[in-house]
Amino acid sequence: MFSMLRNWLNERIIRKSTISNDQWLEVFSHLPLLDRLTAGEKGKLRRLAILLLHKKSFEGVQGHHLTEEMKISIALQACLPILYLGIEWYRGWVSIIVYPDSFVPQSTYTDESGVVHNSKKVLGGEAWLRGPVILSWEGVASSAPLDGSNLVIHEFVHKLDMLNGVANGFPPLHAGMVSQSWADNFSRAFEDLQARIHAGESTVIDGYAATSPAEFFAVLSEVFFERPEQIDSVYPQVYQHLADFFRQDPLSGQAGTGLK
Numbered sequence: 001m002f003s004m005l006r007n008w009l010n011e012r013i014i015r016k017s018t019i020s021n022d023q024w025l026e027v028f029s030h031l032p033l034l035d036r037l038t039a040g041e042k043g044k045l046r047r048l049a050i051l052l053l054h055k056k057s058f059e060g061v062q063g064h065h066l067t068e069e070m071k072i073s074i075a076l077q078a079c080l081p082i083l084y085l086g087i088e089w090y091r092g093w094v095s096i097i098v099y100p101d102s103f104v105p106q107s108t109y110t111d112e113s114g115v116v117h118n119s120k121k122v123l124g125g126e127a128w129l130r131g132p133v134i135l136s137w138e139g140v141a142s143s144a145p146l147d148g149s150n151l152v153i154h155e156f157v158h159k160l161d162m163l164n165g166v167a168n169g170f171p172p173l174h175a176g177m178v179s180q181s182w183a184d185n186f187s188r189a190f191e192d193l194q195a196r197i198h199a200g201e202s203t204v205i206d207g208y209a210a211t212s213p214a215e216f217f218a219v220l221s222e223v224f225f226e227r228p229e230q231i232d233s234v235y236p237q238v239y240q241h242l243a244d245f246f247r248q249d250p251l252s253g254q255a256g257t258g259l260k
């Protein structure tokens with residue numbers, strides 16, 4: 001009953017959207033990340049993005065003027081991980097704050113307090129447990145090339161991880177997924193990456209992933225959507241877990257198959 005009402009309300013929100021087709025096409029044209037999607041998937045992603053834009057509060061700070069196109073761009077990238085999960089996976093929080101460029105965190109924080117940080121390179125982003133997603137527009141804009149790095153996906157995947165508490169690289173898994181198998185394969189891959197970095201090897205996966213299991217999950221999710229072959233080549237079991245979790249298989253181009 002409640003889900004019927006929710007679906008009806010969501011359909012109403014989508015129907016009332018004032019974003020023009022030209023605006024969508026313009027933003028899509030700047031996001032090569034989305035090129036692999038079918039026309040049907042792009043439509044589905046647009047619907048999710050409309051819901052995200054409606055349900056979340058976007059705020060530019062430090063004088064940053066957030067244009068409609070910027071918000072649409074953030075929403076489209078944020079909704080890619082939930083394309084086959086649904087908008088309810090971003091429940092329980094409201095605010096998306098956007099700084100013009102990398103920013104200085106405003107409080108003392110640690111993983112244990114429920115705050116996860118991302119300060120690699122010049123990018124800046126944070127995702128707070130039950131709190132906001134914070135992004136730097138500079139970081140969002142520089143994520144456009146398909147190089148395996150995507151700030152928006154990184155921070156929003158932390159939000160998925162936080163659905164069952166503090167981010168720890170262990171989001172709520174779907175029925176049929178085996179928790180022990182996820183834990184074993186992610187732990188083995190995480191330790192392998194740490195060992196390689198410690199040994200001074202150059203690694204395909206960004207070394208930031210080796211800082212904690214939460215960052216490992218977020219960084220590998222960036223790679224999963226941008227350069228899936230890179231994960232499959234080094235950690236194929238982790239690739240399969242991510243495909244099962246996101247219910248998408250970017251490598252085969254068969255997004256949405258193999259649902260569990």
Ligand SMILES: [Zn+2]
Nearest residue numbers: 116117118218
């Ligand atoms: Zn992070």
